[in-house]
Amino acid sequence: xxxxxxxxxxxxxxxxxxxxxxxxxxxxxxxxxxxxxxxxxxxxxxxxxxxxxxxxxxxxxxxxxxxxxxxxxxxxxxxxxxxxxxxxxxxxxxxxxxxxxxxxxxxxxxx
Amino acid sequence: xxxxxxxxxxxxxxxxxxxxxxxxxxxxxxxxxxxxxxxxxxxxxxxxxxxxxxxxxxxxxxxxxxxxxxxxxxxxxxxxxxxxxxxxxxxxxxxxxxxxxxxxxxxxxxxxxxxxxx
Numbered sequence: 001x002x003x004x005x006x007x008x009x010x011x012x013x014x015x016x017x018x019x020x021x022x023x024x025x026x027x028x029x030x031x032x033x034x035x036x037x038x039x040x041x042x043x044x045x046x047x048x049x050x051x052x053x054x055x056x057x058x059x060x061x062x063x064x065x066x067x068x069x070x071x072x073x074x075x076x077x078x079x080x081x082x083x084x085x086x087x088x089x090x091x092x093x094x095x096x097x098x099x100x101x102x103x104x105x106x107x108x109x110x111x
Numbered sequence: 112x113x114x115x116x117x118x119x120x121x122x123x124x125x126x127x128x129x130x131x132x133x134x135x136x137x138x139x140x141x142x143x144x145x146x147x148x149x150x151x152x153x154x155x156x157x158x159x160x161x162x163x164x165x166x167x168x169x170x171x172x173x174x175x176x177x178x179x180x181x182x183x184x185x186x187x188x189x190x191x192x193x194x195x196x197x198x199x200x201x202x203x204x205x206x207x208x209x210x211x212x213x214x215x216x217x218x219x220x221x222x223x224x225x226x227x228x229x
Contacts, residue, residue, distance in 0.1 A: 030214050042117070042204055042220035043155075050215055088154060092214070097143055099218060101155045 004091055004102035012108040019076040021105040023089030024069075030092040032065055032072045033099065037086045046074075046087075079109045112138050115207050117221025125229055126197060132190045132224045134205030140185040141207035145218060146178070149202040161188050195228045202226075 004025040013019055025032070031050045035043040049056045049065045049072070056063045062075040076083055086106050090099040114137040122130055134144055143162050147155040159180050161167040167180040177199075179191040188207075192199055202225050206218035 033217055035220075040202075040223070040225070042115075042222040043206070043218075045217035045219070048215065048217050090218075097208070098145065098157055098160055100157075103154045106152075 004089060004100055006087075006089060006102035006105050008105060009103065010106045010108070012110060013079060015079060015081055015109050015111050017079055019079050019083070019107055019109075021074045021087055021089075021107070023072045023074070023102045025072075025089070025091040025100065025102075026070065027091070027100075028094045029067070030094055032063075033090045033092065034061075034063060034072075034074050035088045035090060037088065037104075039085075043088065076107075079107075081109050081111050083107060084109045113209070113219040114138050115141075115205065115219045115221040117205055117224055119224060120222060121225045121227075123227045123229065124195065127194055128228075130192045130195055130226060132192075132203055132205070132226075134188045134190070134207065134221050136186045136207045136209075136219070139207075139209045139219075141188070142185065142210050144182055144188040144205055144207045146180060146188075146190050147204045147206070149204060149223075151202075155204065158190075192226065195226070197228045200226055200228045 006023045033048045034046045037043045047058045049063050060077045065072045086104045088104045089102040116135045118133045146158045158173045159167045159169045161180050161182040182188040204223040206220045208216045
């Protein structure tokens with residue numbers, strides 16, 4: 001399967017703490033994207049990091065990319081209850097339009 | 112901007128019925144749309160890629176005659192689940208990307224359709 005891997009599968013932390021999720025992929029990529037999905041809803045795009053970038057920030061989000069290890073991480077700082085959701089990484093495969101999604105991390109922020 | 116509307120959000124129907132799901136890009140022209148299937152607490156599995164005006168490209172293992180995809184305009188793609196059976200029950204999600212450049216663009220997702228076949 002081309003599907004990427006994410007860890008942890010589930011993460012439960014206290015509000016205000018930082019949350020880190022990791023993602024690994026298998027093929028050469030154009031970019032690596034992170035999405036959030038609230039229960040029963042569609043996906044919301046969070047951040048896109050290109051293959052020639054190593055780190056990117058957007059508000060409380062920080063994404064890193066290590067193409068030599070085929071891995072990426074998403075850090076959410078100062079977590080809030082509203083951050084409770086599933087988070088998916090998705091690799092944009094070179095030579096193709098499609099995305100290959102990781103298995104996802106279910107994040108729970110406890111108030 | 113970049114809003115994708117998916118309709119209906121929930122469908123319950125009898126086995127043997129055909130069900131059509133619509134995916135519309137409301138404020139941009141979507142040259143490419145994607146259809147995904149998601150089982151509970153699992154990731155998204157791509158079913159097919161649909162380019163406006165041409166036949167859809169299906170992923171391995173997805174039955175073309177079962178899941179009919181039409182992308183007749185730059186703002187609308189439809190997925191028809193033909194003769195649906197209980198095993199077709201799932202959460203179906205569409206996404207879209209705009210015109211060139213297609214690389215390094217995020218996909219914009221609809222809110223999904225929960226299909227329940229009795």
